[in-house]
Structure formats: C-alpha cells, structure tokens
Amino acid sequence: MKRTWRRFKASYLLFSFKQDKTAIFSLAVLLVLLVTGLLAPVFSPYDPYDPANIDIMNSELPPSWTENGEAAFLLGTDIQGRDLLSTMIYGLRLSILIGCGAVILQGCLGVVVGLLAGYLGGKIDAVLMRIADIQLSFPYLMVAIFISAIFQLAFGIGRYEDLAVPLLIVIIGLAEWPVYARTVRAAVMGEKNKEYVEAARVIGLNRWRIMFRHVLPNTMTSVLVISTIQVANAVMSEAALSFLGLGMPVTKPSLGSLIRSGFEYIFSGSWWITLFPGIFLVLLVLVINLLGDWLRDVLNPKLYKG
C-alpha cells in the first residue's frame, strides 16, 4: 500500500496533473460536487422528499437576495414549495448515480463484447459488431421512450417512481455500449498481434486468461478516457430524458426534471427554477469533460510510453 502510494507520488500522472491548472480546478469542482451530491442529507437545508417540509404557500418564492425572497430559502423554491437548493443537491445525487451506473453498465457490456469481437475475430466479430451497429442506428431517445412507455404501462405510475433510477441506468447503459465495444475492439486488434500475447500462448495459457488478464489491461487506457466522456454524456442523456418527462418523476427530481418543471413557469417570471439546476448541470458536465480531456492527453500512448 505504502509502496503503491510512493509509486503514485513519483508518477508522471501526478506530475502532469500538478502542471495543469485546468485539471486541478476541474478536479476540485468535481470533488465538491461529488461530495455535496453523495452526502446530500448532510449538506442540504431541507429534505425535499419529506412532505412535512413542503408548504404550498411557499411555492415559487424567488431567491433570498431578491425583493420577495425569504431568507429561509437561499435559491428560492419551486412550484411545489420545495427549497430549490435542497432539491438541486438531491437531484445532483440522482444525476451522478444514474450517470455512473449507466457508464458502469455500458462499460461492462461494451468491454466484454469488444474484447470477444476483437480477440476471437471471424464470425463472432462480425455478428457482435453488426449487433452494435444495429443498436447504434436506433436513436436512444426512441428506445427510451419505448421502454419507459411499456414499463409505465406494465407496472403502473406508482411503481415507476421507485424503479425509475435502475430503469434509467439500464436504458442509458444499453443505448451507449457500442461506443465501448468499438473502442475496445480496435484496441484489442492492435494488441493481440503483439509478441507478449504470442508469448502468453507459448507459456500455455488458455485464451480466456490471455484475453482478460493480458490483453484487457493493455486496452484500459482508452476505456478510462472514454469513460469520463461517457459519464458526462450519460448525465446529459438522463437530463434530456427527464426534460422530456421520461426520466425521474417530479416527486424525486433529478437535475433534468427540475429544469423541465421550471421550464413550464419560466414565462411567468420564475426563472430561478430552471436557471440554477441548469448551471449545476453545465458545471458538472463541463468539469468531467475537462478532466477527460486532460486524461486523454496524459495517457496518450504516443506521448507516454512505459
């Protein structure tokens, strides 16, 4: 453990991180957002899921520094009278949860498919990659609309509220796995002709072991880089789905559903319900993307060769 830490301290990764102000800033903001989101009950002034905290009389209060604002609600309240800041922090948690969950799902699926297709090649490759092509040729919104419509019919709106998070993870995860599959396949096809793979075969290892233990770790660089971008994408997909009313229900709003619920009142002057969750969302996606960019530059195999 100590050794790993010392190795990390001496690494090129840390060195270039310290050199890059954007990366430091992005990571700091991301950490703040992550901690706030994951520890939402600690940081938010109210529990937006508790009906006892909601008073319809407080609805659509503007931020506290404006003329009609109340000191109790820093960023104002939404249409149901919930404290907007608390709701946003809880929404942030949902967005991060769904984003990461979807990326883990699409990553696992895509990496395995890409690895099999790239390493085994031939017919398996052809079949798997055609499936990926077909999947990519469906707009994910269409698939999402389809699945959630069926789901809401089958389980009823009441159950939907409880199952919305896993459902969104599955929808977004299934929609984007071919991105991983293609990247991993390309990387594997480059790796599998290298001599260390031949050497592993000469040692007498079986093909599964060679695939998962020797080839896969060598393709992890590209997986890591697209993962950051995919997290940002998944967060945005979730927001888009929620905005269309196919994501998180209003009772448990994510950032996307908050933006949407505010959107209906934006012309009646309640700009804050849309604007603040919007800023949160942009900030989250932006810092993830900036970190992803930095990571891509650092891990670029052309610049950094072990």
Place this chain on the structure above:
Amino acid sequence: MSHLLEVNDLEVKFGLRQGDLTAINGISFNLDKGERMGLVGESGAGKSVTGFAIINLISKPGFISGGRVIFNGQDLAALSEEAMREIRGNHISMIFQDPMMTLNPVLTIGTQMVETLQAHRRITRPEAEAIALEKLKKVQIPSPEKRLAQYPHEFSGGMRQRIVIAIALITDPEIIIADEPTTALDVTIQAEIMDLLQQLCESEDTGLILITHDLGVVSQVTEKIAVMYAGKIVESGLTDRVVNNPKHPYTQGLIKALPGSLQPGARLNQIPGMMPTLTDIPPGCAFNPRCPLCETICRNQEPPFIPVDHLTRMVACHMVKPDPSMGTR
C-alpha cells in the same frame, strides 16, 4: 534409443488465395535430453516457422500439412489444443527475439512468472513466488526480491531477456526453443546472454534449439547444427565439423561470409543473389541459381538428403560425394 524430440518429415504450408505455399518442405531432425542444437539460415528460410511448428502454434493461415513431431512418444502435431497447452511452457518453452515486446507491459514480472507456474501446477502464490525468486537468482538478476514487484519498463534490455529466460525455465522444461534470443541486444550483452543460456541448459540438462542466423553464436553454444535453405535442411551434423569443414556450397558460402576468416582490409565474401521467395522456388536444387558448382543435374533433379560420413553428417547436394570409406549403400 528413442530421442526426446523427433521431427520427422515435417511439412508446413500456408493457405493463400492462390493456393498453398510450402514454407517447410519435409525436414527431419532430432534432439536428445540436454542436447543443444542450432538451426541456421537466412531470413525466410523457415527457421522460426519450424520453432512454432514444434509447439503447434503456427498462426493462420499456416498449418502443419504433413510429418510428425514426436515428443516423449507423443505426436504433438496431432494433439488436441487442450493437451498441447499442457506441453507448452511446461515441457517445451520458447524465448523470443525481442525482450521489449515479450513481457506484458502492465503486469509485474512476479505476476507473469507466477502465472506461468499456476497455468501448469496447482500451487499457491507464495510457493510460486519462491520458485520465481530462485529462478531470478539463477539468471543473475541482482536483488530479485525487489525486482519481482517491478514492471518490465523498469528493466534494461539485457535484464528483460534474462527475465524472459527465467520465465522459460520456471517450469523446468525439457526443451527450450530460443528464436534469435540475442538479435535485439547489443553485442556485449549478446555474449553474456548466450553464456548464461548455455550454462543454464548444461546445469539443468535442458535441450536447446537455438534459432539464429549468427554462425558465430551457434558454434559457441551448440553441439550440432542444421542449416536451412528455402524450407529445407541442406546440411546437418556436429557443429565443429560443419563449421570447420562445410560440405554444402551454401554452408561454405555462409562460413566464407564471416568477417573473421579474412585478412584485414579485404572485401567480405558474399553469396551472390537472394534466397528465392516461396512462390518461385526453382526446380531441382533450390540453391542452384546462386551455386558456384551448379550443373545440369542441379537444375532438374532435387538432391537427396543423404549421410556423407560416419559422424551423422548429412548433406543435400549432388556435388558432394559420400565418403568412400562408408562403402556402398
């Protein structure tokens, strides 16, 4: 007495769109326990393909189209993939040319060594690490305990080749196939690695098939030698006999081309022309267009691979007459 490894009339083809291409055309040799043999020839003569054919790992579109590879009484060419994996790395190991490429860059060398052992034996990690440590000491890696936890990029080229040798030795194989093990290293390291390899093979009584185009290395390390040309063995015999008294004009050409045999300042000898590509091997003796002794029979008739003296010397050339003292055959 049966040999440890017997290659009989081995034939390897590559299936191409235009038809099958013969890369190895009926070669035979054998190896006894602890014996060291050199396989020499130009690039493209089929040396490496022979090495891979022995462990039945010719990559597509190549395949073994004939002949047998008998190891410990089993025909390796006919074994199932499963059974073959048991042989690879366990009974027959292979060392490759470029140690920069043969170690997996993302695994520590300890992991890679342990993995090799665990692929073949039921053994716990600490036990395997103990064996790995012992082998690293054998290949003279300093402070091996520390080195086990390091990654390949933390080693120099010579060190890496030592580690590759340690991995090849870790299962105590009967045979090591070394495919140009020193080509990618600089000259001083080359000598060290060759010495080490020779010494280890001697002390462990391991058979060695050394594939190389460096006659100097072969004469230093091996006991017997087979010279390959265009997919065939053209001359074989005890190393010092072949090197000091080559019979086949190709072998003679190779020996003459060595810089050591000349006065300083003189031009190097070379064999004129190039080895034919596999698609247009000339009829008769494959060497005939480049051969100084070429006659009509060489262009029409393939020379038989026959013994020419009492000491297991075999030559495939029309112009080499068997030692008369051998009597009529």
